[in-house]
Amino acid sequence: MTQGGVRRRGAELEASLLEAAWEELAAVGYARLTMEGVAARARTGKQVLYRRWGNRAELVVAALRHRTGSIVDRIPDTGTLRDDVLTLLRRMVRRQHDVSPDVIHGLLAEVPEMNPEFFTVMREAMTAVLRQAADRGELTLDALPARVVTLPADLLRNEIFFAREPIAENTLLEIVDDVFLPLVRATAGGTSDR
Known part of the structure; x- marks a missing residue:
């Protein structure tokens, strides 16, 4: 738990672990x-990691969030629902570029083992x-x-997990303009136009 003879604690220790x-x-x-x-790279014991993250998938997601x-x-x-949702989806796509397909597919395989809290971020953002x-x-x-609240993020996550090519802007427009906004208009009296 020391780095250069100084004991790391709290936020400093967590940042160090995530960078490692x-x-x-x-x-x-x-x-x-x-x-x-x-743990070896961070010069600490693996129990320090397990106190914060239950498994490597949770650790990798936390490291990605720390980085970006x-x-x-x-x-x-x-100023508009449409543009706000598109902005969120574009951020998700940019994150896709920060990790390799190996990481995305590895995380997908380990989703059942992850703490459900890791999936509430997009619900909070969309809400x-x-x-x-x-x-x-x-x-x-x-x-x-x-269920409509997270629909755009869920559809994009599906595209990211299964796409072999980078996600095109047109895909984001289809998710928002052809699926999400018509559904919002039909169920919540939305008045957003394209």
Whole structure:
């Protein structure tokens, strides 16, 4: 737990662990990433990692968020629901470029072992975006079915997991303009136009 003879604690220790995880991931890839390897790189014991993250998938997701920031920390407010949702989806696509397909497919394989909290980030972000839209009078939030809230992110996540090519802008437009907004209009009285 020491680095240069100084004991690391709290946020400093966590940042150090996440940086070590990112470096180890870059060095060995997802398939060969181990908690032991990350601990060795961070010059600590693996129990320090397991106190914070239940498995390597949770550690890798946390390292990615540490590196790029959390989507929830920067909720877009462009003035329209459509543009806010597109901004969130574009951020998800940019994150895809920060990790290799090896990492994406490794995480997909380990989703059942991950803490469900790791999947609430996009729900929180979409809820905030929809709340802003409701405040602007674009929709009635209480009329919106819960499953619709994360629909754009869920559809994009599916594209990311199974696509062999980078996600095209046209795919994002289809998700928002052809699926999400018509559904919002039909169920929550949305008035957003393209």
